[in-house]
Amino acid sequence: MHSIPKVVLITGGAGFIGSHLASALLRHGCKVTILDNLNDFYSPELKKVNLAEIGRAGDFDFVFGDICDRAAVRDVVARLRPGALVHLAARAGVRPSVENPVLYYETNVTGTAHLLEACRDFEVPKVVFASSSSVYGTRSATPFREDALLLSPASPYAATKLAGEAMLHSFVNCYGLQGIALRFFTVYGPRQRPDLAINKFVRLIGNSAPIQLFGDGNSARDYTWVEDIVSGALAAMAYAPPNGYDVFNLGNSQPISLERMVTLIEEAMGKRAIRQYTNHAAGDMMVTCADIAKAQGLLGYRPSTTIAEGIRRFVGWALEQSAATLTSSVPDLAGVV
Numbered sequence: 259m260h261s262i263p264k265v266v267l268i269t270g271g272a273g274f275i276g277s278h279l280a281s282a283l284l285r286h287g288c289k290v291t292i293l294d295n296l297n298d299f300y301s302p303e304l305k306k307v308n309l310a311e312i313g314r315a316g317d318f319d320f321v322f323g324d325i326c327d328r329a330a331v332r333d334v335v336a337r338l339r340p341g342a343l344v345h346l347a348a349r350a351g352v353r354p355s356v357e358n359p360v361l362y363y364e365t366n367v368t369g370t371a372h373l374l375e376a377c378r379d380f381e382v383p384k385v386v387f388a389s390s391s392s393v394y395g396t397r398s399a400t401p402f403r404e405d406a407l408l409l410s411p412a413s414p415y416a417a418t419k420l421a422g423e424a425m426l427h428s429f430v431n432c433y434g435l436q437g438i439a440l441r442f443f444t445v446y447g448p449r450q451r452p453d454l455a456i457n458k459f460v461r462l463i464g465n466s467a468p469i470q471l472f473g474d475g476n477s478a479r480d481y482t483w484v485e486d487i488v489s490g491a492l493a494a495m496a497y498a499p500p501n502g503y504d505v506f507n508l509g510n511s512q513p514i515s516l517e518r519m520v521t522l523i524e525e526a527m528g529k530r531a532i533r534q535y536t537n538h539a540a541g542d543m544m545v546t547c548a549d550i551a552k553a554q555g556l557l558g559y560r561p562s563t564t565i566a567e568g569i570r571r572f573v574g575w576a577l578e579q580s581a582a583t584l585t586s587s588v589p590d591l592a593g594v595v
């Protein structure tokens with residue numbers, strides 16, 4: 259295993275996963291720069307709170323900028339000349355991509371191309387790209403293996419992640435940089451995006467408001483604790499793919515039904531949910547489940563947080579946030595219970 263590059267550029271570092279990764283890299287002794295446009299997909303105030311949290315792990319540089327701005331991207335990469343780019347900035351979320359596919363394309367594909375081009379021109383040796391379990395689409399057999407044929411993306415978001423992987427792979431083939439795509443499986447934990455189910459449900463149940471369940475409650479997700487994802491990403495940053503390019507699933511390999519997930523939240527909160535069932539949403543997959551043998555073998559990836567433990571910890575974090583919001587000048591946490 260090689261070591262983690264010392265100088266790292268993280269796009270999307272003010273977001274949920276990026277803020278955890280940035281803190282871990284600072285604790286590791288890296289020089290970290292974050293490029294993020296703090297967009298309003300969810301409250302930019304929450305992203306400022308994330309940046310403040312990162313600051314507790316050490317000093318870092320923040321560049322306010324958009325990956326769709328080619329000149330700005332070139333400027334930051336040229337100045338920094340990082341040993342690795344970790345590219346997390348994206349329009350995330352399956353359902354909004356069904357509403358607004360072009361926006362997703364511009365950020366996730368064109369923005370990725372700008373970054374890759376700058377990495378080529380300023381000789382960044384390694385790129386780690388945040389891909390998604392959604393690339394497995396509607397036809398892959400479970401558990402999903404990295405060598406599955408990926409021909410049926412269920413949403414525009416999934417298509418942009420597939421395109422991002424393909425762009426990265428083509429840059430490895432044409433220009434010789436190292437590229438690693440990480441397919442994250444439904445990540446949860448403190449600072450989780452407010453649009454994602456666990457965070458949304460905890461907030462609504464806390465407020466005694468109904469929760470909407472798409473489908474009959476039997477769809478299943480391979481929920482993965484954010485610190486497990488971070489340990490996999492750190493291992494990937496220290497990995498040199500023998501052929502220049504590689505792709506890994508970072509999941510938990512333990513899919514949980516929607517119904518079971520809600521029950522676990524109810525148990526952790528000591529409160530019943532008001533369930534409302536609605537139609538299966540366009541773009542959603544029925545089940546996700548990672549085969550993690552490859553990541554275990556080559557990265558030493560070992561997710562260790564069970565869903566029951568993770569939900570208990572998430573609920574504890576949400577309650578702490580709520581108490582802090584009531585008693586101090588911590589910025590408004592947009593309704594977190």
Ligand SMILES: NC(=O)c1ccc[n+]([C@@H]2O[C@H](COP(=O)([O-])OP(=O)(O)OC[C@H]3O[C@@H](n4cnc5c(N)ncnc54)[C@H](O)[C@@H]3O)[C@@H](O)[C@H]2O)c1
Nearest residue numbers: 270273274275294295296297324325347348390442444445
């Ligand atoms: N959270 C999950 O379950 C999950 C699962 C699979 C893949 N992913 C991928 O992991 C990455 C991080 O996800 P997250 O959940 O932390 O999302 P997030 O929305 O919390 O973080 C993304 C960050 O990127 C920034 N950003 C978006 N567009 C930008 C642009 N044009 N220029 C600069 N910055 C921009 C946002 O402001 C945000 O801070 C994304 O690429 C996402 O697609 C996440």
